[in-house]
Amino acid sequence: MYRRSISRASGQSTVVLGLLLSVYVILAVGLFGFEVTRLELAREQLRAACDAASLSAAASLASSDNLDPEQAQQTAIQTGLTTFQQNVILGKPMTSATLGASASENPAPGEAVLYFELLDPHNNYQPVPLGDPNGKVIKVDGAFGLVPAFGRFLGLGSQTVRASSSGGVPELDVALCFDVSASIDDQTPVTFVRRQWNPASGKIDYVIPPTAPGAPAGPLAQGKIFDILGPPAIGSAVDGIYPQNLSDSNYPGKNLYPLNFSEARGRSGAAPGLRGAANAGSPPGNCPPGTSGTGNLYTYTDLVVNLDGNLQFAGAIAPGGYTFPDIATLVEAARGNLENNAVFKSSRADTGVPKSVQPRAGYQAAYFKLAAANLHPLGDAQQAAEQFLTIMNTNTDAHFCLTTFTSNAGRSQNDSYSADNIDPYYPAGGSGSFPVPLLPLNAAVGQTNYAQAEAILPTTVAISGTNIGDAVNTAANQLNKNSRPGARKAIVVFTDGEPTSAGPLDADPWMNARKAAVVAQKYGIPIYTIGLAQNQAIIPSETAILNDSNPNPNSGGIAAIAGNGGKFWLVTNVKDLRLTFENLARQLVQLVK
DSSP states (O other), X not given: OHHHHHHHHHHHHHHHHHHHHHHHHHHHHHHHHHHHHHHHHHHHHHHHHHHHHHHHHHHXXXXXXXXXHHHHHHHHHHHHHHHHHTOEETTEEOTTOEEOSSTTOOOOBTOEEEEEEEEETTTTTEEEOTTOTTOOEEEEEEEEEEOOTTHHHHTOOOEEEEEEEEEEOOEEEEEEEEXXXXXXXXXXXXXXXXXXXXXXXXXXXXXXXXXXXXXXTOSBSEEEXXXXXXXXXXXXXXXXXXXXXXXXOOOTTOOOEEGGGTTTTTOSOOOOOTTOTTTTTOSSSOSSOOEESOOXXXXXXXXXXXXXXXXXXXXXXXXTTEEEOSHHHHHHHHHTTTSSHHHHHHTTGGGTSOTTOXXXXXXXXXXXXXXXXXXXXXXXXXXXXXHHHHHXXXXXXXXXXXXXXXXXXXXXXXXXXXXXXXXXXXXXXXXXXXXXXXXOOOOSTTOOOHHHHHHHGGGOOOOSOOOHHHHHHHHHHHHHHHOOXXXXXXXXXXXXXXXXXXXXXXXXXHHHHHHHHHHHHHTTOOEEEEEEOSSGGGHHHHXXXXXXXXXXXXXXXXXXXXXXXXXXXXXXXXXXXXXXXXHHHHHHXXXXX
């Protein structure tokens, strides 16, 4: 009996113990499952926070107007960190999250560490250092120190939860149509000069002629090309540097005649050059030749750029120590008469320039280099366009096409326009080939054309007419044939005028431009137009052909006709060109987000 009771009690104890063990195991399994679920939740919340950080960092990079890739990337990383800090993981605010030195860091319990890495999508997404413009993808590796809720019961310590996310800038294929027509340097400060021999003094005189009949005391022919010549609203055909087209300087109301072209132009009074009939005008040296006597009051022999940028030249120094103290030095340097002592004396330049100026090789090149830097608004537009390309290259995954245009658009990267340096009526001045390049769009991985476009833009010079239609048609076909799959497309047109040249779509310059816009519309490509109005008179016609408000293919503006979100900017102050190109960059980024 007693033994039977002990056996019954023992059995009951075993049952109770088993029940207790079962409860403990069930509780442990339940707690463990809870911790696993909690860990997965922490990982999902960490991944969501990393997604937000990478996307905001990429958006920051895409919308930046910073020209320095490293600064733009630093700002993007800080934006990503700030975004991450606004998140919560398992009820714990991430406001104290910090940047780590690697992706393998283990944060303290309850804390988070982020590691940002820049990847090159053109090189199998390999990491690149901060500041590398190829870093178009921002990868975020996040780590969170998870403290188990019931860790002390299960013997679990702090766990590091990891997640990663990547955000990329948008792909954009953009064609820039850049106007290099003759009027694009009409705001350049220049001086028209009559270089003439003075028999009484035995020296060369450098006379600045007046610009209007009956005004021998002025106004003198110095200042901006447009103001001196008074051309129609579309601008002048005269340029500050080669090709100068000097015989086109006699606009109505102004009596400026290039003296040495007078016979060819049906006027009398051509005079021999100072170097003599045998080699008059042969470069280097007298180019064009000078004249003896006083000559006609309104005639001139030379057009030089005021290298100091002033309306009245006051002196300048070019890199390399080439000094230009006065107009005489500008004239003789531009002619090539300061290259060596022999030419200096045979051209009689030694009688005109100051004694402080010593001839040496490179004077002519120094003059033209500094003169090119002072061409306006061409130089301003070149710098603004270069900045635009840099912003787009930094902020997006952009591939570029560059289409320069004058009477026609360029057809190849080495395309050029042949013209006489001084004027067709003065062959002694020589001739040259002036660049009108097309930089074709390249869809190959990494072939952005950014460096090539940046190198080409500063070499462009003012030449001939304005064929907007040919440029737009060329750009539209480049984008249609050569764009990357999935990339958004855009055409950007910069011009200072209105269409004056036609073909290939229509014999009328304006309809030619509108038909090109129809081609862009058919391909689904927006056109963004920037019209620089150098004078008030051109604003109505420029607005009529470039606007984004009238889509009529027979009377509208090319931005409106092309549709697809294109926009028109009218710029009346050259100082606003940079800001306008920056605004355009932002517009394009919005297009591709």
